[in-house]
Amino acid sequence: MNLPAIKHRPHHGGRFAHAIVAMLAAGAMLLAPAAWADESNTTDDSSSAQTQQAQSSQSKSGKPAETLTIAQSTPIVTASSGFHLQVIVTNNSDVDAPAGTLAAATNALFTFASRSDMQSWAENGTNIPTPNPLGSVDVPAITAGNSTTVTLDVAADQQALAAIRNWGPKPLTIAYIAGNTRSIMHSFLTRSSDGLSTAQTPAMNLTVAMPLTSGDWQTNETAITNLIEETDSTSSSSPASGKAQESTESNGTSNTKSEETENGGAATSAEQSSEPLLLSAESIAQTKALEQTVAKHPRLQIVADPLYLQESGSKPTIAGVMQPADFDITAYAAINNASAYTNAGVTDAQWTAKNAQTIYAAAGNATDAPDTYAWQGSADWTMDALTKARAQGYSTVIAGASFDNEQTDTVHTGTYVINTTAGDVTVLKEQSELGTLAHGQATSKEATAETSDAGRLARLMAQSAFYQMEQPYTTRNLLMTFTRTNSSGWIDQVMSALEQASWLNLTDLSTMANTDPYHVSDSVNQSTDSPDTSATQTVLNQLTASRQGILRLASSILKERIQSDDIVSLDPQTLARRDADSTINHGNDPKQWLGSLLTVHDGMALRALTGSGPSGSHQRMAQAAQNLSDTLLGSVSITPSEPVSVFSESAKMPITVSNTLPYAVSVKVNSITDSMQIVTSRTNDVVIPAHGEAQVAFTIRVSTSGSAVAHVSLSDRQNVAFGNTQDTTITSVLRISDASGFIIIGFAVLLGLVGLWRQFNRKKDPDE
Structure with missing residues (x-):
C-alpha cells in the first residue's frame, strides 16, 4: 500500500538536522564543494565518487534500493512562476527504508557548452557543481516495495531562482538521503528570458x-x-x-x-x-x-x-x-x-x-x-x-x-x-x-x-x-x-x-x-542495416491466400463461372461514402456481388499493412480477411447424415449439400471409405440453388459383413477440396437374397455329403 503524498514548503529552521539538510541542498551531497565555485574545476575522481554514492545501495534484484521518479516539474521557469517539483520515491528493497530527506539544487551561473555535455549530465556521467539550493522536504519511512510522493514548491523570489541572470537550461540535482542510502538524479531547470535583462535573440523555428x-x-x-x-x-x-x-x-x-x-x-x-x-x-x-x-x-x-x-x-x-x-x-x-x-x-x-x-x-x-x-x-x-x-x-x-x-x-x-x-x-x-x-x-x-x-x-x-x-x-x-x-x-x-x-x-x-x-x-545518407520485413511478408501471404479463396469461389464454385477480369470493380469509395446499402444490395448480379466482397477484403488488406509496423491490430485485419474467405467457402457445406446399414451386396448412400450463398453453385461431392470390402462410388457432380439444398446418392458395394467409414468431402470444378468433411458410418449385414445364392449353398452341401460318403465307403489299401 502506497503512503500518502506529503507536501512541504522548503525548510528554514535552525535545528541541527535542518542544518545538515541545508548543507546537502547547497551541494554537500557531492565530494568537493570547494571546487564548485570554479565551474571548470571538475575531476574524474569526484564524478566517480558521485556515481559510487548514487549506486551505494542495491536491492537483491539488482535495481537501486530506492529509485526517484519525477512526477511533476515546472518545464519553464519565468520571473513569476517559481519552481514546482514532485518526486516519487520508491523502496525497491525487501526492508523498510527509514525517514529521510529529498533536496534539489541548481547552478544559477552555469551554461551548457555542447550537446554531449547535456547528454552526459542527463546520464549522471559528469560532475557539474550545483551550489544553489532550491529547498528540501522530509520523506517519511517507506515500507518495503512501496513508494511515497513528496512535493517541493519554490517561490519565485527564492534566492537560488533569483540568482539566475541568464536564460537557458541549468543543471538540476535531485538527491534523496535516508540513513546510509543516497540516491542522486540529474535533470534540468530551464529559465526563460522573462524578467531578465539579457539581450533578446531571434527565436528558432520549430515545426x-x-x-x-x-x-x-x-x-x-x-x-x-x-x-x-x-x-x-x-x-x-x-x-x-x-x-x-x-x-x-x-x-x-x-x-x-x-x-x-x-x-x-x-x-x-x-x-x-x-x-x-x-x-x-x-x-x-x-x-x-x-x-x-x-x-x-x-x-x-x-x-x-x-x-x-x-x-x-x-x-x-x-x-x-x-x-x-x-x-x-x-x-x-x-x-x-x-x-x-x-x-x-x-x-x-x-x-x-x-x-x-x-x-x-x-x-x-x-x-x-x-x-x-x-x-x-x-x-x-x-x-x-x-x-x-x-x-x-x-x-x-x-x-x-x-x-x-x-x-x-x-x-x-x-x-x-x-x-x-x-x-x-x-x-x-x-x-x-x-x-x-x-x-x-x-x-x-x-x-x-x-x-x-x-x-x-x-x-x-x-x-x-x-x-x-x-x-x-x-x-x-x-x-x-x-x-x-x-x-x-x-x-x-x-x-x-x-x-x-x-x-x-x-x-x-x-x-x-x-x-x-x-x-x-x-x-540518401542512411543506415546500412536491412529492415526486418518478415512479419510484413507473413501478413502478405495470409492476405494472398484469403483473396485467392474469394477468386476461387468465382471461377470454380459458382455455377456461373466468373473470371477475375470479369468481376465488376466497385468504386473504392463505395463503402467509404456510406452508401453501401444502395450499392451492394444490387440484385441478382454475381459479378457486382463478388466485386463488393473483394472491396471489403482489400479494405482489410490495406488496414493490415499500416506504417506502424506489424502488430496485433495488423494480424486482426489479416485474420478478418481470412475469416471472410473461409465464411464464403464454408457457405457450401455437407449436411450431417445418419449411419447407413447395408443388407445386400449394393445399396445407396444419400448425401445432402446445402448452399447459403445468394447464387447457385456447381461442385463435386467425393466419397472414399477406409475399407477394401465396403466401398462407395467416388464422385458426383451437383448443382445447388441459391439458399437451397441438393441431394446426391453414392452407390455402396460390399463383399463381406462389417463396418466402414465413408469420408465425404467437397471439391471445386478443378478438383481442389474445400469446405467441411462429413464422416458417415456404413454397416454391412449380408443376407441370402436370390435363387443363385441358394443353388450355390445347395451345391456346397452336396459336395460335402459326397465327400463324407467316399470317406466311409472307400476300400482300404492292404498296407494300411
Missing part, C-alpha cells in the same frame, strides 16, 4: 507535427453477413450487433452501458452502422479527446489519415492528409515486390495522393484539395521508397531522425531535397533528441530522470533552449513529431510548454517545406 490515424480497426460481423447473404442490413441487424460487439470480442472487454455513455454514444451509433470496417469505440473516444487537444493548439500540424477521418467523423483543422490507412510505403519499397501486394489485395491506386484527397472530400470535408504528405513507415526512407512515393503523387515526405546519418556539431534545418527519377522529393527530417523525447522515450537508458513524462518534458525544453542558444542568429527550422499512439494528455503538456517558450517560433509544415533546404542530393 511540430503528428499523424492522426489508428490501427484499431474492427469488423462489423453483422454487416459482413448481410453482404455475403445479400440481405437488407436494416432489417437483419440486431441491437447486439455491429462494431461495439466486435470490439468487445477483439479486446476481451465488456461493453457496458456506462462505457457507451462515457464514449459519447460511439458504441451505440456503431451498432446501427452498415459498414463492414469500423473503428473501435475506444478509438472514437480517443479521437474526441484529440480533437479537444488540437483545438487548443492551432500550431500543432495534423497530418490525417483520410480513412480514419472518414470513419471517426472527426473534422479537425489539418495541415494535410497522408496515405490512406497509413499504408507502409517504406516497407513496400523494402520488400520490392509489387505483385505480392497486388495479389494480397493492395494496388497502387489505393494509396495514391490523389485517392487520399478523394477520400478526404468524400467524408464531407472542404472541397479544396489538402496538401499531401507521405509519413514514414516501419522502415527507413530509401531512394526506392522516395521514388515510389513521388510517383504516387507525394512531393513531400516526413522522415525520422535516421534519414541522414551525418553528425554535425550543431543542429541544422531538417529540410532536404532529393532528386529521384520520378521528380524531386522534399524530405522533412525529424531532429533526433527532440523527436525521441516527444515520442515518450528516454534519450538513453542511463538518463534516469527521463523515465517519466515530466522528466522527459524537462529535458525536451532544456534541449530546445540549448539548440537556440548554440547558434542564436542562424535561421534554422527543426522538425519534431509525435507518434501514432501518443496520448492527448502528453501532447497537451508538450504543446503547452512549447507555446510558452520565448526562444521558439512554431511554424507550419508548408513553411518548413518551402525553407531553404539544408542539402540537395540524388542520394
Whole structure:
C-alpha cells in the first residue's frame, strides 16, 4: 500500500538536522564543494565518487534500493512562476527504508557548452557543481516495495531562482538521503528570458507535427453477413450487433452501458452502422479527446489519415492528409515486390495522393484539395521508397531522425531535397533528441530522470533552449513529431510548454517545406542495416491466400463461372461514402456481388499493412480477411447424415449439400471409405440453388459383413477440396437374397455329403 503524498514548503529552521539538510541542498551531497565555485574545476575522481554514492545501495534484484521518479516539474521557469517539483520515491528493497530527506539544487551561473555535455549530465556521467539550493522536504519511512510522493514548491523570489541572470537550461540535482542510502538524479531547470535583462535573440523555428490515424480497426460481423447473404442490413441487424460487439470480442472487454455513455454514444451509433470496417469505440473516444487537444493548439500540424477521418467523423483543422490507412510505403519499397501486394489485395491506386484527397472530400470535408504528405513507415526512407512515393503523387515526405546519418556539431534545418527519377522529393527530417523525447522515450537508458513524462518534458525544453542558444542568429527550422499512439494528455503538456517558450517560433509544415533546404542530393545518407520485413511478408501471404479463396469461389464454385477480369470493380469509395446499402444490395448480379466482397477484403488488406509496423491490430485485419474467405467457402457445406446399414451386396448412400450463398453453385461431392470390402462410388457432380439444398446418392458395394467409414468431402470444378468433411458410418449385414445364392449353398452341401460318403465307403489299401 502506497503512503500518502506529503507536501512541504522548503525548510528554514535552525535545528541541527535542518542544518545538515541545508548543507546537502547547497551541494554537500557531492565530494568537493570547494571546487564548485570554479565551474571548470571538475575531476574524474569526484564524478566517480558521485556515481559510487548514487549506486551505494542495491536491492537483491539488482535495481537501486530506492529509485526517484519525477512526477511533476515546472518545464519553464519565468520571473513569476517559481519552481514546482514532485518526486516519487520508491523502496525497491525487501526492508523498510527509514525517514529521510529529498533536496534539489541548481547552478544559477552555469551554461551548457555542447550537446554531449547535456547528454552526459542527463546520464549522471559528469560532475557539474550545483551550489544553489532550491529547498528540501522530509520523506517519511517507506515500507518495503512501496513508494511515497513528496512535493517541493519554490517561490519565485527564492534566492537560488533569483540568482539566475541568464536564460537557458541549468543543471538540476535531485538527491534523496535516508540513513546510509543516497540516491542522486540529474535533470534540468530551464529559465526563460522573462524578467531578465539579457539581450533578446531571434527565436528558432520549430515545426511540430503528428499523424492522426489508428490501427484499431474492427469488423462489423453483422454487416459482413448481410453482404455475403445479400440481405437488407436494416432489417437483419440486431441491437447486439455491429462494431461495439466486435470490439468487445477483439479486446476481451465488456461493453457496458456506462462505457457507451462515457464514449459519447460511439458504441451505440456503431451498432446501427452498415459498414463492414469500423473503428473501435475506444478509438472514437480517443479521437474526441484529440480533437479537444488540437483545438487548443492551432500550431500543432495534423497530418490525417483520410480513412480514419472518414470513419471517426472527426473534422479537425489539418495541415494535410497522408496515405490512406497509413499504408507502409517504406516497407513496400523494402520488400520490392509489387505483385505480392497486388495479389494480397493492395494496388497502387489505393494509396495514391490523389485517392487520399478523394477520400478526404468524400467524408464531407472542404472541397479544396489538402496538401499531401507521405509519413514514414516501419522502415527507413530509401531512394526506392522516395521514388515510389513521388510517383504516387507525394512531393513531400516526413522522415525520422535516421534519414541522414551525418553528425554535425550543431543542429541544422531538417529540410532536404532529393532528386529521384520520378521528380524531386522534399524530405522533412525529424531532429533526433527532440523527436525521441516527444515520442515518450528516454534519450538513453542511463538518463534516469527521463523515465517519466515530466522528466522527459524537462529535458525536451532544456534541449530546445540549448539548440537556440548554440547558434542564436542562424535561421534554422527543426522538425519534431509525435507518434501514432501518443496520448492527448502528453501532447497537451508538450504543446503547452512549447507555446510558452520565448526562444521558439512554431511554424507550419508548408513553411518548413518551402525553407531553404539544408542539402540537395540524388542520394540518401542512411543506415546500412536491412529492415526486418518478415512479419510484413507473413501478413502478405495470409492476405494472398484469403483473396485467392474469394477468386476461387468465382471461377470454380459458382455455377456461373466468373473470371477475375470479369468481376465488376466497385468504386473504392463505395463503402467509404456510406452508401453501401444502395450499392451492394444490387440484385441478382454475381459479378457486382463478388466485386463488393473483394472491396471489403482489400479494405482489410490495406488496414493490415499500416506504417506502424506489424502488430496485433495488423494480424486482426489479416485474420478478418481470412475469416471472410473461409465464411464464403464454408457457405457450401455437407449436411450431417445418419449411419447407413447395408443388407445386400449394393445399396445407396444419400448425401445432402446445402448452399447459403445468394447464387447457385456447381461442385463435386467425393466419397472414399477406409475399407477394401465396403466401398462407395467416388464422385458426383451437383448443382445447388441459391439458399437451397441438393441431394446426391453414392452407390455402396460390399463383399463381406462389417463396418466402414465413408469420408465425404467437397471439391471445386478443378478438383481442389474445400469446405467441411462429413464422416458417415456404413454397416454391412449380408443376407441370402436370390435363387443363385441358394443353388450355390445347395451345391456346397452336396459336395460335402459326397465327400463324407467316399470317406466311409472307400476300400482300404492292404498296407494300411
